[in-house]
Amino acid sequence: MMACHFLRALFRIQQTSTSSSSSGRSRRIRRAAYASMAYSAGTRRAWSRALLRKLRSRARLRFPRRLSRAATPQRRDMDQAQVLRKLVPGGPSMDDCKLLEETADYIRCLTTQVRLMQTVMDSISS
Amino acid sequence: MSFSARLYHPEMEKEAFWGLNWQSTDAKVPQELNSGTAAAALLPQRLLNLNWNQPMSCDAGFESALSSAVVGQTGSICNSGEISPSSRRRSASNSCYSSPLNSPPKLNGRGALPMPINPMPGAHSVPFAAEPWFADGAAMLSNYGGGSSASFPGPFGLPVIPANLSRVSSSKSLKTGTGSGMGAPEKGSDAGMLGPARMEMEMMSKLGGSSTPADSEPCNGQEESSVSSLRGVTDSNARKRKAAARGKGKEASLSYAATDPFTMTEEENSDAKRSKPAEANGKMKTEQNGDPGRKQSPEPPKDYIHVRARRGQATDAHSLAERVRREKISKRMKFLQDLVPGCNKVTGKAVMLDEIINYVQSLQRQVEFLSMKLATLNPQLDNMESILSKDMFQARGLIPQPVYPAEMTSAAVSNVHQPQATPGQSIVTSLLEAQFSLNPLESSLHQSQSLQLVPLDGFTVASSQLGEFWEDDLHSVAQVGYGQDQKPAFSSQSYPGHMKIEL
Numbered sequence: 001m002m003a004c005h006f007l008r009a010l011f012r013i014q015q016t017s018t019s020s021s022s023s024g025r026s027r028r029i030r031r032a033a034y035a036s037m038a039y040s041a042g043t044r045r046a047w048s049r050a051l052l053r054k055l056r057s058r059a060r061l062r063f064p065r066r067l068s069r070a071a072t073p074q075r076r077d078m079d080q081a082q083v084l085r086k087l088v089p090g091g092p093s094m095d096d097c098k099l100l101e102e103t104a105d106y107i108r109c110l111t112t113q114v115r116l117m118q119t120v121m122d123s124i125s126s
Numbered sequence: 127m128s129f130s131a132r133l134y135h136p137e138m139e140k141e142a143f144w145g146l147n148w149q150s151t152d153a154k155v156p157q158e159l160n161s162g163t164a165a166a167a168l169l170p171q172r173l174l175n176l177n178w179n180q181p182m183s184c185d186a187g188f189e190s191a192l193s194s195a196v197v198g199q200t201g202s203i204c205n206s207g208e209i210s211p212s213s214r215r216r217s218a219s220n221s222c223y224s225s226p227l228n229s230p231p232k233l234n235g236r237g238a239l240p241m242p243i244n245p246m247p248g249a250h251s252v253p254f255a256a257e258p259w260f261a262d263g264a265a266m267l268s269n270y271g272g273g274s275s276a277s278f279p280g281p282f283g284l285p286v287i288p289a290n291l292s293r294v295s296s297s298k299s300l301k302t303g304t305g306s307g308m309g310a311p312e313k314g315s316d317a318g319m320l321g322p323a324r325m326e327m328e329m330m331s332k333l334g335g336s337s338t339p340a341d342s343e344p345c346n347g348q349e350e351s352s353v354s355s356l357r358g359v360t361d362s363n364a365r366k367r368k369a370a371a372r373g374k375g376k377e378a379s380l381s382y383a384a385t386d387p388f389t390m391t392e393e394e395n396s397d398a399k400r401s402k403p404a405e406a407n408g409k410m411k412t413e414q415n416g417d418p419g420r421k422q423s424p425e426p427p428k429d430y431i432h433v434r435a436r437r438g439q440a441t442d443a444h445s446l447a448e449r450v451r452r453e454k455i456s457k458r459m460k461f462l463q464d465l466v467p468g469c470n471k472v473t474g475k476a477v478m479l480d481e482i483i484n485y486v487q488s489l490q491r492q493v494e495f496l497s498m499k500l501a502t503l504n505p506q507l508d509n510m511e512s513i514l515s516k517d518m519f520q521a522r523g524l525i526p527q528p529v530y531p532a533e534m535t536s537a538a539v540s541n542v543h544q545p546q547a548t549p550g551q552s553i554v555t556s557l558l559e560a561q562f563s564l565n566p567l568e569s570s571l572h573q574s575q576s577l578q579l580v581p582l583d584g585f586t587v588a589s590s591q592l593g594e595f596w597e598d599d600l601h602s603v604a605q606v607g608y609g610q611d612q613k614p615a616f617s618s619q620s621y622p623g624h625m626k627i628e629l
Binding site (some may be wrong): 004015025026028030032033034043046057080081083084087088096100101103104106109110111113114117118121124125 | 133451452455458460462465466474480481482483485486489490492493494496497498499500501502503568
């Protein structure tokens with residue numbers, strides 16, 4: 001399902017934004033990737049719900065800034081929880097226990113998405 | 127002694143049983159109980175079989191056993207006495223619950239353990255973990271206790287569990303009152319086995335040993351103890367021992383104490399389950415605690431999650447809740463450890479969390495990177511078209527896991543269906559092998575139509591979900607697909623079908 005959605009979105013992006021900038025397209029593609037992730041997870045997960053909310057509101061997906069947080073020198077448990085909350089969509093509104101659960105599901109979805117994108121890329125480039 | 131050996135053995139079974147049922151629903155227990163009560167005669171048998179490999183003839187010997195502080199005997203006695211209490215069990219009420227518990231201590235004076243034990247005819251076989259059961263047992267106990275000590279000889283056949291409950295309360299009282307040497311043999315027993323058997327033994331010894339001031343204890347206490355015993359069967363074992371150790375006498379107190387905290391927690395737990403009276407628990411605790419100056423005062427955890435307190439751990443409500451929370455978190459951390467590669471050897475929450483954070487960040491970075499690459503790498507439109515459709519199939523075949531069973535099923539369905547016969551078959555195989563060409567692609571599209579019907583029912587939920595999230599993009603995509611398809615007829619039909627199926 002995720003593949004279907006993503007590929008369709010990709011196709012659409014391809015169709016509609018042939019002339020747009022590469023970064024704009026990459027943003028769109030990234031958004032499509034997260035959207036397909038969220039769709040595949042449905043409303044069962046808190047993170048997917050938060051993600052969908054973000055998508056629906058047309059707000060830019062808050063992708064984690066590159067390692068800005070990772071650079072923080074101090075990483076104690078409380079900070080880690082904070083960092084994790086920022087990473088996982090919908091994180092701030094969860095307690096630790098739920099956060100870990102959502103993180104697990106989010107990781108799973110992310111790996112799926114990454115693999116899918118890699119496959120698409122391979123097939124495209126082949 | 128052989129007695130204790132016998133006791134422990136059933137205890138072990140019970141332990142395992144409890145462990146099994148620990149997480150299980152309470153329904154299990156009540157059923158067992160009911161079944162037990164249904165056939166009063168069965169109860170003692172069950173008890174005997176399950177918990178005590180001792181003869182039922184303990185009744186007669188119970189009193190003597192009591193006096194002799196032979197734990198095993200008490201267990202058997204409980205079994206025999208079950209019959210009467212079984213009927214009472216049904217009508218148990220929480221209030222009554224505690225009474226039976228109290229009675230055991232009282233029995234001590236009378237030397238009649240059966241009273242408290244009777245209430246729980248089926249309890250013996252039933253795992254403590256089931257609170258409802260426990261409640262029943264407690265009720266029975268209470269009924270029993272309410273009945274009066276006179277019925278002492280009969281009801282005593284309560285299953286071990288009730289005995290445990292009563293033991294707890296009695297143990298408490300006993301502890302305070304007399305430190306009968308019952309605890310000695312118990313101590314030797316395994317911690318695991320200690321459980322109910324131990325409790326009973328303790329009670330028995332206590333009862334026989336001295337009149338327990340448990341009478342003073344309100345029914346609540348009994349209930350609580352029974353409840354807690356239900357809850358923390360396994361814990362209680364550990365706790366009992368611990369408690370006993372902490373308690374006054376070594377042997378007796380050890381066993382008693384173990385039961386007490388155990389029962390207390392159990393009671394509390396079961397209470398919580400039933401009525402969740404946090405304060406009641408606290409009350410019970412205090413009662414129990416205040417009784418004989420027991421050191422342990424397991425605070426009744428408010429939640430009714432069965433918590434297995436380990437030896438040496440505090441039994442506060444707070445600490446128990448903390449422990450539950452910690453266990454949940456550790457469980458999730460373990461799961462995350464499996465997800466994040468290379469985390470098997472990592473130990474420690476902080477390091478684990480670091481790894482998790484790194485992994486999530488790296489994944490997100492990968493997504494960004496790949497999206498950039500895809501944006502720059504996008505080939506021409508025509509190519510994309512075929513590639514996309516090809517990719518869709520390919521992705522499904524190549525990524526079975528993420529693409530969920532839907533796709534596999536659809537592939538399987540197509541295999542089964544294959545209305546298009548050869549082309550469909552070839553498509554299916556190609557799908558699975560991730561080898562596509564335009565022709566098979568078209569036929570696969572064609573195929574998808576047939577596929578839609580079959581997997582639809584399986585995917586209706588998904589499709590409905592999808593429909594929920596169906597944004598304009600998707601529609602546009604579908605339309606694009608329609609326009610792009612070389613076989614519009616197919617595409618128009620296949621795309622929706624695809625979408626549904628893939629969902």
